[in-house]
Structure formats: structure tokens, C-alpha cells
Amino acid sequence: MALLEVENLKTYFYTLRGVVRAVDGVSLTLEKGETLGIVGESGCGKSTLAWSLLRLVPPPGRIVDGSIRIDGQDITKMSESEVRRKIRWRRISMIFQGAMNALNPVYKVGEQIIEPMLLHGYSKKEAMEKAAELIKAVGLPTSILDRYPHELSGGQKQRVVIAMSLVLDPDIVIADEPTTALDVVVQAQILNLMKKLHWERKMSIILITHDLGVVTELSEKIAVMYAGKIVEFGTADQIFQNPLHPYTQALIRAVPRLKGDIHKLEYIPGSPPDLRNPPPGCRFAPRCKMAFEMCDKEPPLIEHEKGHYVACWLYAKR
Amino acid sequence: MYRVELGEEILKVQDLKVWFPLKRGVIGTILGKPRLFVHAVDGISFNLRRREIFCLVGESGCGKTTTGKALLRLVPIYSGKAYFKPRKETLAKLENMGVTPDENGFVEIFGLPEKKFKPLRRDIQMIYQDPYGSLNPRFRIKDILEEVLIVHKIGETKEERLDIIERVLEMVKLTPPSEFINRFPHQLSGGQRQRVAIARAIIANPSIIVADEPVSMLDVSIRAEILEVLLNLRKLLDTSYIFITHDLAIARYICDRIAVMYLGKIVELGDARDVIADPLHPYTEALIAAIPDPDPENRKKLRDLKIKGEVPSPIFIPPGCRFHPRCVYYDQAKERDRDIRDLCPSVEPPLAEVKPGRYVACYKHEIVRQLVKSGVAPTQTGSSQ
Numbered sequence: 001m002a003l004l005e006v007e008n009l010k011t012y013f014y015t016l017r018g019v020v021r022a023v024d025g026v027s028l029t030l031e032k033g034e035t036l037g038i039v040g041e042s043g044c045g046k047s048t049l050a051w052s053l054l055r056l057v058p059p060p061g062r063i064v065d066g067s068i069r070i071d072g073q074d075i076t077k078m079s080e081s082e083v084r085r086k087i088r089w090r091r092i093s094m095i096f097q098g099a100m101n102a103l104n105p106v107y108k109v110g111e112q113i114i115e116p117m118l119l120h121g122y123s124k125k126e127a128m129e130k131a132a133e134l135i136k137a138v139g140l141p142t143s144i145l146d147r148y149p150h151e152l153s154g155g156q157k158q159r160v161v162i163a164m165s166l167v168l169d170p171d172i173v174i175a176d177e178p179t180t181a182l183d184v185v186v187q188a189q190i191l192n193l194m195k196k197l198h199w200e201r202k203m204s205i206i207l208i209t210h211d212l213g214v215v216t217e218l219s220e221k222i223a224v225m226y227a228g229k230i231v232e233f234g235t236a237d238q239i240f241q242n243p244l245h246p247y248t249q250a251l252i253r254a255v256p257r258l259k260g261d262i263h264k265l266e267y268i269p270g271s272p273p274d275l276r277n278p279p280p281g282c283r284f285a286p287r288c289k290m291a292f293e294m295c296d297k298e299p300p301l302i303e304h305e306k307g308h309y310v311a312c313w314l315y316a317k318r
Numbered sequence: 319m320y321r322v323e324l325g326e327e328i329l330k331v332q333d334l335k336v337w338f339p340l341k342r343g344v345i346g347t348i349l350g351k352p353r354l355f356v357h358a359v360d361g362i363s364f365n366l367r368r369r370e371i372f373c374l375v376g377e378s379g380c381g382k383t384t385t386g387k388a389l390l391r392l393v394p395i396y397s398g399k400a401y402f403k404p405r406k407e408t409l410a411k412l413e414n415m416g417v418t419p420d421e422n423g424f425v426e427i428f429g430l431p432e433k434k435f436k437p438l439r440r441d442i443q444m445i446y447q448d449p450y451g452s453l454n455p456r457f458r459i460k461d462i463l464e465e466v467l468i469v470h471k472i473g474e475t476k477e478e479r480l481d482i483i484e485r486v487l488e489m490v491k492l493t494p495p496s497e498f499i500n501r502f503p504h505q506l507s508g509g510q511r512q513r514v515a516i517a518r519a520i521i522a523n524p525s526i527i528v529a530d531e532p533v534s535m536l537d538v539s540i541r542a543e544i545l546e547v548l549l550n551l552r553k554l555l556d557t558s559y560i561f562i563t564h565d566l567a568i569a570r571y572i573c574d575r576i577a578v579m580y581l582g583k584i585v586e587l588g589d590a591r592d593v594i595a596d597p598l599h600p601y602t603e604a605l606i607a608a609i610p611d612p613d614p615e616n617r618k619k620l621r622d623l624k625i626k627g628e629v630p631s632p633i634f635i636p637p638g639c640r641f642h643p644r645c646v647y648y649d650q651a652k653e654r655d656r657d658i659r660d661l662c663p664s665v666e667p668p669l670a671e672v673k674p675g676r677y678v679a680c681y682k683h684e685i686v687r688q689l690v691k692s693g694v695a696p697t698q699t700g701s702s703q
Contacts, residue, residue, distance in 0.1 A: 035617070041537040153628055183377040184564070186628075188608035188621045195620060210538065213610035218617055236614035254542050256571035258594060258611050265542035265571065271507040 001072055003171055003204060004030040004053075004092075009066035011045075011052045018276035022048040022061065024228035027301070030172065033202040037219030037236070039209060039251075043272055045228040046208045047097065050174045053206075054094055055083045070171075089116055093170040097177040100157035103149035109160055110145030117167050134163040138193060155186035159193065166197070174206045179214060191217045212255050216240065224248050227273050227283040230301065234308035244310040246290050282313070290314060322553060324574065325368025327403070328525055329389075329558070330424070332363050334398035336384050340633065357632050358384040360582030361398070363669075366526065369552055371559045373569040373590060376579035377605075379629060382562045385579075386528040388428075389560065390442055391435060395428050402427045404441050405525060411437040440470045443519040447531040449511035453503040459487075459514055460499040466521050482521065489554065490517045490547050509540040513547060520551055528560045533568065545572055566609055570594045578602045581632060581640045584669055588676040598678040600624065600647040638663040639681070647682060657687050665690055 011023040022045040030036050040046045051057045053068060055075060067074045070091050075083060096102070104112055113134070114127035122130070132142045138159040149157060158178065165173050175194065179187040195218060198205055207218050215222060215236075222239045224232040224247065232245040243249045253266040270287040273279055279286055285295035294313040301311045337355035359381040366372050374382040387393045389400065401424035404412065409419060415434050419425045427438060446452040453462055463483045466472075473479035480499075487495035490513040503511055512532060519527050529548065533541040549572065551557055563569055569576050573590040578599065586599040597603040604625035610616060624646045630636055642648045642662040652659045658681055661667070667679040670686045681687050 041539060155628065184605060184608040185377065185623065185625055188610070188623055191610070192620045192623070195617070211610075212538070212612040213616075216612050216614050216616045217610050217621075220617065236617065240612060240614050251539060252612065254539050255612060256565075256567040258567050258570065258606065258609055262571060262591075265545065267542035267546070268539040269543075271509065271540070 002029040003032045003034075003071065004028075005067075005069040006053070007067045007069075009049070009052060009068060010064045011048050011057055011061055012064050013061040015060055015276075020061075020275045021228050021278065022275060023052060024275075024278075025066070026225075026228075026230055027066075028223055028230065028233065030204055030206065032171065033198075033204055035198060035205045035207065035218050035220045037207045037209065037215035037222045038225060039212060039215050039222060040225035041210055041272065043275070044225045045275070046225050047176055049225070050094060050176050050206070050208055053174060054088055054092060055080070056088075056094075089165075089168045089170060090120070091170055092172040092174065093165040093168065094174040095161055095165050095176065095178050098181065099161045100154060100181070103157060103160065105149055107148075108145065109147055109149065109152070113145070113160070113164050113167060116164075120168060130167065131163070134166055135160070137166070137197070138163045154182055155189060158182060158186075158190055162190075162193065162197075166201075170203075172204045172206065174208065176208045177210070178207070180209075180211075187214070194218060212252065224251070227278055228275055229283065229311065230309075231284065231312070232310045233301070238305070238308040242308075244304055244308070244315060245284075245312050246288050246314075247284050250289075282311075321574070322369050324370050325556065327365050328368050329366040329403070330401040331365070331389075332399045332401075333361050334359055334363070334385065334388060334400065334428075335361050335396040336381070336388050336393050337396040338394075354633055355396075357582050357635055358393075359388065360635065362577075362579070362582070362584045364577055364584065364587065366558050366560065368525070368558055369556055370575070371552065371561050371573045373561045373563060373573035373576040374579055375563055375566055375569050375576055375605075377564065377629065379581075379632065380579040381582040381632075382564075382579050383530055386444065386530050386560055386562050389526070389528055390439070390444055391428070391432075392444075398428060400427050401425065402438065402442070403525075404438060408437050408441055440522045441524050442526045442528065443522065443524040445512075445515050445519045445527060445529045445532045448535050449508055449515050450503075450535070452515055453511060455503055457502075458499065459501055459503070459506075462503075462514060463487075463518055463521055466518055470522050472522060486517045486521045489520065489551065490514075491543075492517070508536050509543060512536060512544055516544070516547060516551070520555060520557070523555060524557065526558050526560065528562070530562045531564070532561075534563070534565065541568075548572070566594055566606060567611070578605070581629065581635060583640060583679065584677075585641065585680070586676075586678050587669065592676065598672060598676060598683065599641075599680045600645050600682070601641050604646075636663075638665055639667050639679070651682075657681060661687065661690065 006028050009023055009026045013020040013022055026049060038046050052063055063076050068076050075087050110131055113131040117127035131145060135142055135144055140159050179190050197203055209215050219236050222236050223230045226247050232248045243252055250266055250268045256265060268287050273283055281296040282299050285291040299311045299313045301309045302315050304310050304315045336359040337357055340354040342351060374385055376382050384393055388395055403423050404425060417425060417434055460483055464479050467479045473482055484495040487498055492498045492513055533544050561573055570590050576590045576593055577584045577587040580601050586602045597606055607624055625644050627644045636643050639662045648662050661681045667681055667686050668689055669677045669679040670689050672678050672683040672685050
């Protein structure tokens with residue numbers, strides 16, 4: 001049994017202007033110690049998917065269908081207090097996008113790190129010891145615990161946020177755009193840190209990013225999302241060496257490289273669909289060069305080669 | 319990608335400094351404490367040719383945006399000169415105001431009073447990073463664009479102005495224009511908005527456009543489209559760009575030359591592809607090593623970072639080479655190399671041509687050392703505080 005199994009998850013936002021289908025039938029599995037990257041552009045539902053996994057979807061959104069099983073237990077069926085006691089931060093925690101700017105300015109870093117531990121039954125002394133251990137694990141001196149957030153640089157704050165996600169030794173850490181606001185050098189340092197934590201602690205990581213370069217730094221497997229659905233899923237090698245979905249192919253060709261010949265960059269004409277009213281059938285079809293009559297119907301996720309799935313009619317057996 | 323024949327020089331910036339004074343408290347003033355400055359841009363020089371795309375790259379806080387803003391005089395300039403070659407009509411207007419260009423048609427723009435600088439605002443335009451913040455939400459697209467025409471008195475009648483607006487919208491591929499002119503910015507996608515911002519910059523037909531991170535807020539799939547619009551416009555209108563970006567891969571794709579900035583100084587300058595393929599300054603090297611190029615092999619190893627510590631404060635700039643406290647090369651070489659030991663922490667390295675067209679400010683290169691030792695280059699130690 002996989003550590004995390006998500007099946008046909010649907011998270012919708014019930015706004016006054018209509019139902020936004022932010023996550024619309026996503027299935028994925030994550031094994032223990034595995035790293036999964038979720039890539040997609042803004043508005044494709046990747047952050048909503050992450051919030052759903054923690055049962056933290058903000059209203060007016062809610063999980064309307066599907067299951068999220070951690071070690072076989074379906075957390076969508078649990079009560080809020082049960083999720084709080086047993087799941088959130090204990091089994092699965094998150095590094096939120098922009099969290100480093102959400103540290104409380106009037107509390108010392110140490111006080112903020114130990115808070116979840118105190119709520120989960122640690123004594124203050126144990127919690128402080130654990131905080132010191134974690135702050136060293138993320139490569140900071142323990143004196144940081146007595147500082148206020150404004151005294152730290154961006155990279156240090158991001159390290160603190162990473163330490164906070166580890167306080168209850170979760171099996172899975174979700175990192176939502178952990179490096180977007182950082183400069184390249186600091187970004188590389190943070191990604192190095194996450195690699196080390198993954199190797200040393202056998203931690204499972206779900207990395208959510210829009211940056212194809214960042215995703216390859218950490219991910220063994222990659223899921224490509226478009227308009228609330230996973231359109232392609234496979235190992236990092238499969239996705240980059242043999243991208244199948246026209247969207248994945250176009251995305252890879254849209255990124256300029258640092259090495260090799262300079263090719264003319266491609267772009268995808270048009271813009272992503274309105275998720276209140278997505279086009280029937282394949283959601284990428286209106287922007288797809290390869291679209292043909294079959295694309296009026298919704299494509300299933302097909303296993304094209306072992307472990308490499310794609311939702312595109314081009315690969316269906318006809 | 320689309321390399322073009324470059325024209326004559328149209329802008330020469332010499333030793334530009336933008337220092338922002340810090341407020342002193344009452345006590346500090348009474349005690350006569352020295353005034354402190356944020357050295358946002360600390361003495362940079364470069365030239366720009368017609369049709370050239372010149373990139374300023376560096377991390378946040380290195381002064382690249384301030385440099386761009388200084389060219390439009392949007393920030394107070396501490397010292398330095400910029401010689402700009404205006405077009406004929408602008409030159410005529412300036413001469414009426416009593417400004418005389420030098421024999422080559424250049425006008426020094428930092429020394430002009432604001433009133434006399436105004437005609438030049440038509441010739442130097444800017445595109446901002448955030449297309450969500452740079453367009454007035456209460457203006458329709460045609461109003462946003464018409465405002466520029468009214469300010470610069472282009473087009474006599476409303477119909478004439480509308481005609482220009484439609485032509486420009488076609489140039490930035492917002493077609494058919496009639497479908498866009500009456501919309502508000504919130505009715506457009508990010509890419510479309512950025513094209514309106516580009517249209518606003520080119521509508522007065524400027525010779526230079528300062529593009530400040532024009533694609534970094536946009537989704538990957540539409541970035542290439544905006545870059546293509548910019549490249550086409552240069553062919554069509556002979557525009558030069560000062561292209562400000564933190565993304566070296568984009569710089570390599572679009573630019574002719576790049577200047578790498580660190581803490582207010584240019585540390586390396588040269589042909590975009592050459593600099594990225596073979597960086598000559600340790601900082602450039604570190605920057606390139608830190609960028610994740612999409613490759614599934616990346617996850618198997620830690621990235622080797624050839625840089626230590628963090629960017630120092632732009633108020634107290636390290637003496638000598640401002641990069642030396644973070645420089646791995648300095649650490650390795652200071653034991654065996656006397657010049658490195660003596661020069662790096664005390665004498666600011668000048669930007670010298672170490673290979674044809676390649677300028678570097680680093681004592682790793684013999685030419686830079688000779689220049690300082692022979693006393694040709696000024697041997698100032700960092701910035702005075």
C-alpha cells in the first residue's frame with residue numbers, strides 16, 4: 001500500500017459567480033521516501049491540490065468528491081478535530097508559498113517553532129531541544145531561535161519555515177513554491193537543503209512549482225497539471241526525455257536554456273480556460289496544435305509505457 | 319536568436335551613481351554624525367547602440383532597476399553623466415529651449431533642468447514588471463494609450479490619435495484592435511496586459527525602451543510570445559532596449575550584450591552568449607552555477623555553489639573588490655598569490671577589457687592588475703561613506 005493515495009479528488013470553489021473547478025478529478029500515489037513534483041502554470045489548481053491534501057481548503061472551496069488515503073485511512077471522511085490531532089503536521093505538513101513573510105513579527109523564531117509541539121503534548125523543554133536540533137539540521141546557528149523574524153535574511157527565514165514543517169516528524173512534506181521569492185544563489189542553497197533532508201530523513205516530498213528547472217532539482221516523479229487535471233505523469237526522465245502530452249512538449253520548448261544551441265522559443269497561443277466553465281472534452285484542445293475530432297470527448301489517463309501516463313487521445317488505441 | 323545589424327551609439331553613460339541618503343536622527347545631526355547613503359548604483363558606465371538589446375542582470379538589490387529608472391530620471395542622481403542622441407524633432411525642440419548638443423549630436427541628460435528634459439521623455443520609455451499594477455484600472459485601453467499621445471502632442475484630432483492607437487495595437491498583436499480599445503485592463507489576461515504596456519511604451523516611437531523584468535510575472539507558456547513581440551518591434555522601429563532581468567537564460571536568448579551587476583557595480587560586461595558560456599568573473603560563474611537548467615540528472619547531486627555568505631549591506635560596502643568577502647577564488651588564491659592578497663581587500667578593481675569585447679573587474683586577470691599597478695586606473699578604495 002502506498003503512503004499516500006489520492007483518487008479522483010475534486011475540490012470546487014462555490015463563488016457567487018459560479019462553481020470554480022480548481023481540482024477536477026486528480027489521482028496520484030506517493031510511496032514512502034519518494035519525491036513528486038507537480039508542475040503547472042498559475043491557476044492550474046496545484047496549490048488547491050496541496051491545500052486539499054491537508055484538508056485546509058479555504059471557503060468557499062471544499063472537497064466535493066474523491067478520497068485522500070494516508071496509510072489506507074481516508075482523511076476526507078475524518079472530522080476536523082481528528083485531522084488536527086492525527087494528520088495535519090503529524091503525517092503531512094506543508095511549506096506554504098510565501099510563508100517566510102508570514103512569520104509573526106512580534107514573536108521570537110524559537111517561540112514560533114515550538115508552538116505546534118506544545119499543542120501536541122511536548123513539554124517546553126523537550127520542544128526547545130527539538131527546535132534547536134531542527135534549526136541545526138536546516139543549517140542555521142541555534143542563536144537564531146532568540147531572534148525576531150525581521151532580523152533574518154530571506155534565505156534564513158525560508159530555512160526557519162522549513163524547520164517548522166519538520167517539528168512533528170511528518171512522513172510527507174508539501175513544498176508550495178518554496179523558492180519563488182528568492183534569488184538564484186539562495187534558491188540553490190534551499191534546494192540543496194531540501195535534497196539533504198530528503199536523503200537523510202527518507203522524507204517524502206511533494207514539490208509544487210511552475211519552474212521546470214526547479215522541479216528537476218528534487219523530483220523523481222513529475223505530474224504536469226493543466227486546468228485542474230493531471231495531463232501527464234511519469235518519472236522525471238520520462239517527462240523530460242520523452243514528453244508525450246502536447247502541453248508538456250510545448251512547456252519544455254517554451255523555456256530558454258543556459259547551454260547548447262539557441263532555438264526559437266515556442267509559445268502556447270491563447271490563455272488557460274476559465275475553470276468555472278471549462279471547454280467540454282480535453283481542456284487543452286482549444287490551444288493545442290494537434291487537436292482533432294476526438295478531442296471533443298474527455299481523454300482518460302492512459303498508461304503509454306510503464307509508469308508513464310498521459311491524458312491525450314493521440315495515444316489512445318484506436 | 320534574431321540578431322540584427324547594430325547601429326551607431328545613441329547613449330553613453332559615464333560613472334553613474336545613485337545614492338539614497340539615510341535619515342539621521344536629531345541626536346545624530348547634533349553630534350554631527352556622518353551622513354550615510356544606500357549605494358544603489360555606485361559608478362557604472364556603459365554604451366548603448368541603436369537596435370541593441372543590452373541586458374542588466376544581477377540579484378535583487380544589485381541596482382539594475384535603479385539604473386533603468388535613473389535613465390528616465392525617476393530617481394535622484396547623485397553624480398555621473400549620460401550623453402544621449404535625440405532624434406531630429408526632439409533636438410529641434412531642445413535647441414528652441416536653449417540646449418545645444420555637442421558636435422556629434424549628443425545631449426547630456428542628467429544635468430538638464432526637468433523642464434528641458436520633458437521633450438526627451440518621449441524618446442526614452444519604460445515597461446514595468448507588473449502588468450497588473452502598471453495600468454490604470456479605471457482607464458479603457460484606448461485612454462491608457464491616448465494619454466501618451468496627448469502628453470506628447472502627437473496627432474491633431476481624436477480620429478488621428480485613434481488611428482495611431484489601432485496601428486500600435488496591431489504591432490503588439492492585439493488583433494483586431496477594435497475588440498480591445500474599449501476594454502478595461504481587468505478584462506485582459508496577463509500577457510495581453512503586458513502587450514498593452516508595450517504598446518504604451520512604443521506609441522511615442524522612442525529610441526530607447528527600458529524594459530524592467532517584462533516577462534517575469536508572466537506564465538512560462540506566454541513569455542516567449544512577449545519576447546517575440548519585443549524582438550519584432552526592434553526590427554520594425556529600430557528601438558534599442560535596456561533589458562533588466564534576473565534570468566540569465568532569458569538574457570542569453572534575447573540580448574546582444576549583458577552587464578552583470580553586483581552591489582551597484584558592473585563586474586562583467588560582454589557578448590551575452592560568450593559571458594554565459596565562459597564567465598570570467600567569479601560572481602558570474604557562481605550565478606550561472608546556481609541556475610537550475612531543466613535536467614532530470616540534477617536531483618542526484620548537490621549543486622556546487624561557488625559563493626559563500628550573503629549579499630552585504632549597500633550602506634557599508636566592503637572595501638577593495640566588493641565581492642571579495644564572498645569570493646571563493648580569493649580564498650583559494652590569497653595564500654599563493656601576493657597580488658590577490660594585497661589588491662582584493664584594498665583596491666577596487668577597474669572594469670578592464672581582458673579579451674576583445676569582454677570587460678571584467680577582477681584581479682584574477684593580469685590586465686586588471688597591471689592597470690592598477692601602473693596607476694592608469696583610479697585606485698579608490700571602495701566607496702566613501
